[in-house]
Amino acid sequence: MTIDELTRHAGEWLSGRGPQSDIVVSSRIRLARNISGFPFLSRATESQRKEILRLICSTIDNTAIGPKSSFFDIEETPDLDREILVERHLISRQHAGAQGSRGVAVSDEETVAVMINEEDHLRIQSLRSGLQLQAAWEELRLLDDALERQVDYAYHSRFGYLTACPTNVGTGIRVSAMLHLPAIKLSEQLQKVFRAAKDMQVAVRGLFGEGTDAQGDFYQISNQTTLGKSEEEIIREFETVVIPGIVEYEKRARDLLVNERTSLLDDKVWRAVGLLENARAVSTEETLNLLSHLRMGINLGRLSNIDIRTVNELFLQMQPAHLQKMSGEELTSEQRGVIRADCIRKKFSNNN
């Protein structure tokens, strides 16, 4: 699959089909792994990076992460296409902007992505719509086991898997979920929820992970522990305690809006409709915020006639790189604003 083909549809994680997907947009697990016999990347020569890339690529080919899986050589990929991969959460911003041999293998439907030569030799992720951490883990574990049968992972009998950054040592696992929390935001309770999250030792980050801002009321919640617990324990705790706790806060805030602050709720929802259907220029940030209120309106039954998948896909398609890819040319920020507004208006007039 080429990047062009990729951009035509959203991955499975934006289908809005998974359990509790009114609040839990997606679930993600990633494993950090390094190949024994090679230095960590901060100390690897370019020829060693090439060797790692070649080795892992051939291993993945043998393992087959999916019949229609694709490999993208990031060094050879143009800037705009790299940004497409970032916007689709298939590679990190760091991976896009780094130097040297590196790549990513992506499965059909984009449920699995393997970054090669990011911070570690291997970053294997599984990404699913809704709260599906068990399913993500099953898929990831099979792939990880298959890889481990062919390459020697750097492993220490006492510490577990060795990783470039000590915070990942042990299981090398990071479990996260992307939550849509517009009602908590509107009720001005974010700080309270973030303090509670901190007490549960989870991190709250923005739409694109570490160091990024929350946009469109999306928050990435992730575990901080990789050591001293098994993968299964970490996932179980995250799926049965941490995420349900925050989801419960959001549900209560939504109930309160519906029952006691109906005018405020409907005002936010309908203003979003009015602006999306009428604006002639709109920034990415404003678009995400408007779509967020629209998504809330649909999920709370304040709006009908708008398909949730349409809205979910717009979150992706209206981002700068996707927009330029669709237009077939590089655009200034001002040009993007106008084209973005045009696309949205067309989408809604088709949809209604």
Next chain:
Amino acid sequence: MTIDELTRHAGEWLSGRGPQSDIVVSSRIRLARNISGFPFLSRATESQRKEILRLICSTIDNTAIGPKSSFFDIEETPDLDREILVERHLISRQHAGAQGSRGVAVSDEETVAVMINEEDHLRIQSLRSGLQLQAAWEELRLLDDALERQVDYAYHSRFGYLTACPTNVGTGIRVSAMLHLPAIKLSEQLQKVFRAAKDMQVAVRGLFGEGTDAQGDFYQISNQTTLGKSEEEIIREFETVVIPGIVEYEKRARDLLVNERTSLLDDKVWRAVGLLENARAVSTEETLNLLSHLRMGINLGRLSNIDIRTVNELFLQMQPAHLQKMSGEELTSEQRGVIRADCIRKKFSNNN
């Protein structure tokens, strides 16, 4: 006419019919007069105030400022009704909030209003849609002459008409126009225009005159000179030099928007449409700003199907006192926001 009857329609000055009314919403002239033999109001006793009020009322009755003219005793008028008169520009905020005997006589169509016992014994105003200073002056001069035949004005052979504040001594005239300047505002040229206005010795004020903010891109421009020139000279200079100068700035700014910044212009106009048609709660300030962009859109041919009179009337009817009068009850600011949004949505669905 009662206040209730008054609120049902807008006065002539909001008809949008006068010359150049795409930019010049209305023209206003007022004369300050005092009755000889009575002290200025700051030194008058309550019985003297009563005497002045009685005297002027009987004189106005004789003079007949219009067959359907009305008199409102402000002391006896409830707060909400006083606010109605302020919102209609028939009395000043100071007159509404003052103490003691005072009133206002209003002609049919609200083209003439005579405030009694405001800062001076008499404040006679003529208010017209568009740029109609000559017509306003004709009407005002006839009334002033008719009054002067029946009462003795305080007049000094060297200084002219004597007034409570020295800035009004001489002719006692103030000439002003309410301009709608959304394009100058959007082009961020307001400061430049205000500096030019200052050089021409005119004052720029907000929607309700002295000490008020500009709302909805409406600016009241008024002359500062009352001494050393005749009324006719002051009016002629204002009508042929000052106002055309500022109107020209606004026209150029509008041309620039239409020809070179079409996206910005249409974005502002259509966002206003989207929000007015969809919001579920909206403040007075936001409403005036949205209506301002709508008015600009209609005047620049970016929108059809919306009648300019509807928009002009909404500027008046969506203000707090008018809204409460229509609803038949006093409302909190939050309740007003919801009812205001409902009214606007109904208006537009009827209009389309």
